[in-house]
Structure formats: C-alpha cells, structure tokens
Amino acid sequence: MPLPGESMRAVMDTIGYAFRDESLLSVALTHSSWVNEQGGGALRHNERLEFLGDAVFELLVTERLFTLFPDAREGDLTRLRSSLVSTVSFAAIARRIGLADSLRMGRGEEQQGGRDRDPLLADALEAVLGAVYLDGGLPAARGVVGRLFEDRWPAAAIMPVKKDYKTRLQECTQRLKGASRGLPVYAQAEPSGEEHAPHFTAEVTLPDGRRFTGEGQSRRASEQMAARQALEALGALDERADAQEKTAVLRGSKKSGIYHFPGCRCYNAAGNDVEFRSKEEAEKKGFRPCRVCSPR
Known part of the structure; x- marks a missing residue:
C-alpha cells in the first residue's frame, strides 16, 4: 500500500529530487511499526534503506569536506564529519524539512511520540537518501546531500568540533x-x-583483546558509550575537556534570527540577546547560522 501522493510530493519538493520509482520513497517513509501493525507479509519498511543511506551519507559528506577544506588534517576532517554525520544532526535536518509529517508509523509508535524521536527521524532521513541513491545513483544523492547540508558546511568550518x-x-x-x-x-x-523505544548495546574490542560495552537509544550512541568505557579504562578520558564542551554556548539575535559560534567575528556583537547550548537547539527554535562570518 503506497503512501498518499501528497506526502511523497512534499518530500520530493523539499529535497529537490523527483523520484522515477516512487515506491522507493514510499518504503523509505514507512517505519517498521506500521508494517508490524498491518501484519507484515510482503509489506516493506525502511530499515534496509536506512542501512544504505547511512553509508551514502558518510561517503558524500566525507567527499564534500575533503573538497571544502584542502588544508585540513585527517583528524580534523574526521571530527568535522562526526559533527555532521550524527543522529542529532540528521534529526535536526529532518525536523527542518518537516519529514516527520510524511512518515507512516504504527499507532503505538505515534502515541509514544515517535514523530519527535531523534533516532527515528535520523533513520528516516538516511532511508530517504538510500532511496535517492537507488533511484538516481550517486549524482542524485550528491545533489540532495548538498542541499540538505547547505547551511551547515560553513558552520562546520567555524564551530569548535568536539x-x-x-x-x-x-x-x-x-x-x-x-x-x-x-x-x-x-x-x-x-x-x-x-519497538517504539529500542535499546542498543555495542561492544568495542581493543587490539590487546580487552572488551567494553556501551548502551544507548541508537547504534551510534551505544558505540560512543562503549568507546567512553574503554577510554576510562585506559586512563585517557579527559573529564575537564568534556565539562568545557558542555558549557560552550552559541549566541544569537532574536531580531535577525541568526546565531553565531564561538570564534565568529559577530559572536560578541551587541545585538545578541539569546544563548543556545547547541546548533540543534538554535535551529529547532527557528534560528539560522551566521553567513557573514563564514569562510569565503
């Protein structure tokens, strides 16, 4: 059973790509909870497309960063990519483009607030990109990624990356x-x-054979927690740096609707009258990143 045409057209208009095979997009917008409530059978949900889209996102964001910052070191590029290819980042983009309104999910998931859960929104965005890749190949996917991240490339260059x-x-x-x-x-x-609140467990094995586990609400989060446990065991966890990162704020102007990162020339401007703990928080409240301070 395909999604209503208006839901799919809204997504295609937003991402700037028209599907030749709209059934791919229909699957990308279908959460497993809906399929389960329908009895399964031949119906498909978006988990496989999510798996594909995750890899496509990582490739294309890596490619773009490599081109944008020709003098950046490998470690810096890795950290920049981590700030862009993340559950929080993808969920913020999904909210900005209104993707939640087009998703098809089960009643239980809906009642549990599924349309506003970061992992579900991030997975759906990955699934949509996976569908674009299957329908139009790498050039089509590259165009969509460029548009989705259009206001984030310059911000990534300015923001101190954790x-x-x-x-x-x-x-x-x-x-x-x-x-x-x-x-x-x-x-x-x-x-x-x-189903509406999955719990993930990851294990990291170090080269010397030691193993550590971590848990979280997404695969990425559980792997991060496993890595944290390993760092603590190795005596390499910098709690002071973590505390400093948590207290860093962004500043913005309610009048202009623009926010600035620490290090921006406009960060201490007199007109800034609001602070945010993250760019996701700022964008959720309708603010956009500063372009004046962006690198040319």
Missing part, C-alpha cells in the same frame, strides 16, 4: 605500543526493548 569518544579512542590506541596498538573494532548486539 572529539567524540570513538575518535579519541582510535587516536589513543594508535599511540600505544606493542600488542595494544591498532584500531578498535565495534560490534552490535540485537536491539532490545519496546
């Missing part, structure tokens, strides 16, 4: 010697919990 736990752990293990040196390996257990 080194996430996975990045820190990788850097840490590569500095070690002997059998302890190498890359950590991540594995996922089967999700548990209710």
